[in-house]
Amino acid sequence: MAVRPILRFPDVGLRTVCEPVEVFDERLYKLANDLLDTMRAAPGVGITAAHIGVFLRVVVIEFSRDDGPRYYVNPEIMIASDETIRHVEGSISMPGMTDEVVRPKAIRVRYRDLTGAEHEEDAQDFLAVCIQHEIDQLDGVFWTQRLSRLKRERLVKRWDKSRN
Template identity: 65%
Template sequence: MPVRTIIRYPDPLLRARCLPVAHFDAPLHQLADDLLDTMRAAPGVGITAAHVGELQRLFVIELTPGDVRVYVNPDITWLSEETADHVEGSVSMPGSTETVRRPATVRFRYQDLRGEIHEEEAEGFFATCIQHEIDQLDGIFWLQRLSRLKRERLVKKWEKTKI
């Protein structure tokens, strides 16, 4: 599977809302495989189709080696009131990280690569990753979850050191 080029911040595609996947076919499976290889090469723990310029509601995560999860057309259905802080970053902004506060637990619905519908609950870092990647599919780059001061400081640093 080829490793695809990851678009870099501040590319406007990172702010675009992804379209629902309608065809659960060989090209979708190939894109999921490419995303996994691209994420591992980056390296990262999650990547969306938007990160490689494909505006489709698809992402892949691998929080522990070998535990690959593919989510198609995901949507959050419930967020806890309890929050948690986790350090986040992006394959589109390598080397830049900051602490983000998000709901500690989420429920979400998604389809697998066959189009079958599933519902799951996630907590902790898993919940953070799900929210982070679904935000990206909705055109919300993770920097938008930071305070203005933290965001400006991080962007300034990124502009000086970007790869």
């Protein structure tokens, strides 16, 4: 287990579509553990393999150590509610920058666990937001793309200014 370097916005890797995981072996367990360590160190509540430059469809979400981590391999949204929720989002690849994003309030997600077993899960509110946010990242959609053009441009200017 190791803390890995995180790609920073606007790294092209954050716009890369990730490939499905096809082999469920020790390397996948190591990747998942490295993701968990990296996310905790960032700190954050969600991370994808893309955040560390590994372009596989792997997500780790952990709200608290008491609850423990959730691993989603090859996740896909099966159903999304018409009802929406507004939530402030950000990214470990753009620390300190946040804005409000509108997403479906509830989803059903199909995914595999680290052994390759298939699952379906209903999620709502914050968990639904997190899963959607991370699946976007697996699809090469950075969270700022969910903002209006004006909000996105202002946020990117603030980000650029914060790094200089």
